[in-house]
Amino acid sequence: MKLDFAGWLAFGLALALAGCASTATDSGATPPAVAPTLTSDYHIGVDDIVQVSVWRNPELGITVPVRPDGMISVPLIGDVAAGGHTPEEVAKDIQEKLATYVRDPQVAVILTDLRSHEYLSRVRVTGAVRQPVSIPYRPGMTVLDAVLAAGGITEFAAPDRSNLYRKSQDQTQSYEVRLDRILNKGDLDTNFTVAPGDVITVPERVL
Template identity: 50%
Template sequence: MNDKIAGFLFALLGSLSFSGCAVKPLPNAGLTTAPPATEPSVAPYRIGVGDVITINVWRNPELSPTAVVRPDGYISIPLMGDLLAAGERPEDLAERIDTAISTVVRNPEVTVIVANPVSSEYRQRVRVTGQVNGPTSLPFRPGMTVLDLVLLAGGVTDFGAGQRALLQRETDAETVRYAIDLQAILDNGDLRTNYPLQPGDVISVPRKQVLRGEF
């Protein structure tokens, strides 16, 4: 075998090896394909309807009630009557109460503690819907990924088009959808779309379609 033939065979084998290892493109190519690699943002807590808050006025226990935020967003406290609490940060509410009672209490020191943040329960959840064995809504835990949530939901059903799954995330301006290939994650261990989750994320798994040749 001369050098030219040997060189040709070597190049051909290299080409075949490279094409055999090529990475397949992700499905849903028209969507945003990957969330930004950022840690879940922690916004300042704002009081919501149903929250149990404790107001403490130093050295004035009679002015230090525990109150539940009513459906209209208000609480009732001594000397002030009804006060809007929903939407306020605890420190801002404490400042408003401090200013209001300073006319009857000298140099008041007011703190507001959210004893039971009921309103945050559903804002801090992640959900999976569609063709999974157990559609579910679960409390978010730091470190959760797409795979964690899908496994907790019992995996994809036989009728689910896992390769066309979506991750939907609310941002300040809009709802952003990211393509997920659950079939690749579950069947092949391809973790390229096993994205970290954030509170409020929703994973949806569509049904297979005959026209797409998915049955």
């Protein structure tokens, strides 16, 4: 099911208010480290940008997006299946096909831009921020990065009661974020590194 922005906003607010058994709160805990993406194990998807290089044959090199049919067009050999394969598998396929035209070809396939999982790998900021947002995840992104992308907090926010929600297997973990200390005191103890799918909520203060 594909949710629009309002749907994601409702989802984030629901998480903030949830007291159900499926949500575990880790007061003072630190979220687990985000594992780096290994592009050698990554399966290429539609719209990903790939760079094909052939040693000693620069005229055969290309940098192209993967088409909706999962194919890329390579000089001399035409269409090659890229979608659903790793860069190493695509390089091997191109190398075998080029052997008909080029002596002992050495092929490298590099991912230059991961686009196919942009809408699955997002970070969302909801609550008392200037502009609730759903932004693409980037390696190294922190809570502060995400909140600043949302325009910062409003005058009605209770920043030190903020939370980061992360789904882990069959439950959602909650981690306390001392956003006031991050923004006003430079205390980065709870400026956690975010992960794809994280939701950050900033509640309003009780008047």
